[in-house]
Amino acid sequence: MKFSRTKIIIIIAAALSMLLCFTSCKTNKTDAHETKSESVEQPPDAEKVADTQPVQAAEKPADDAPAANQGARNAPEDSPANPLPAYQYPGDDPIPKAISDYLTHEIAKNYPPADVCIPSFSIVGTNASNPDDTLVWGDFWIFNYKLENDTLLIESGGSHPGLMHLKKTDDGYTVTKMDVVADGADNLKSAKEIFADKYDDFHKINSNQDEREKIRLQFISDYVKANKLSITKVKDSDWDPVLLP
Numbered sequence: 001m002k003f004s005r006t007k008i009i010i011i012i013a014a015a016l017s018m019l020l021c022f023t024s025c026k027t028n029k030t031d032a033h034e035t036k037s038e039s040v041e042q043p044p045d046a047e048k049v050a051d052t053q054p055v056q057a058a059e060k061p062a063d064d065a066p067a068a069n070q071g072a073r074n075a076p077e078d079s080p081a082n083p084l085p086a087y088q089y090p091g092d093d094p095i096p097k098a099i100s101d102y103l104t105h106e107i108a109k110n111y112p113p114a115d116v117c118i119p120s121f122s123i124v125g126t127n128a129s130n131p132d133d134t135l136v137w138g139d140f141w142i143f144n145y146k147l148e149n150d151t152l153l154i155e156s157g158g159s160h161p162g163l164m165h166l167k168k169t170d171d172g173y174t175v176t177k178m179d180v181v182a183d184g185a186d187n188l189k190s191a192k193e194i195f196a197d198k199y200d201d202f203h204k205i206n207s208n209q210d211e212r213e214k215i216r217l218q219f220i221s222d223y224v225k226a227n228k229l230s231i232t233k234v235k236d237s238d239w240d241p242v243l244l245p
Helices: 006-042 046-051 067-074 094-105 184-206 209-226
Strands: 114-125 132-147 151-159 162-169 172-180 233-235
Touching: 046 184, 094 114, 094 132, 094 172, 114 184, 114 209, 132 184, 132 209, 162 184, 184 209
Parallel strands: 151 233
Antiparallel strands: 114 132, 132 151, 132 162, 162 172
């Protein structure tokens, strides 16, 4: 079959046009497939899912309190995370023992826990005429300490002067209730009502800070010796460490 030159040119042009069209369509199809694949590899909810994962302890900020200290501070006394034994009154007198137990188990609940809670108190007067309601007036304190090397650092504490009611038991005594001196504007009035004729004796003890400090250090020292601990000092906030007696 013979073709004129014009027809041959038209046929060649048509063939080139079809070839260009086929190449362009294939390229567009490939690009579309690649774009779709990229969008599948990054799910829109990927960031949301990551936020719901549990945060590991290692991801906490570096300026957090050391994990060992946090564990000891929040752990119950005598737990594996706590390096110190719970306080127990070292003497044989059942009345101070009952008072110590009440201070460290009941009054201490009002404060953040630490490594150990050690009481400190002075008994102003006692009336044991009624074994079901033995009365003990005193200047009662508790202090919570954190252990750092051979030093106890005070974490919290407070004063709870007043009148404790004790009941005689087979094992000694137990505190049934306590009348605590009020805070604020009613402090003086409340103290005089609770201590009555013993108020002057109470005030003499409570107002003597040096004597109170000696008593507190002696309570700590007795605890350290009773438990054969290597603690040698106690430190209050913003004060230099003090050697135990």
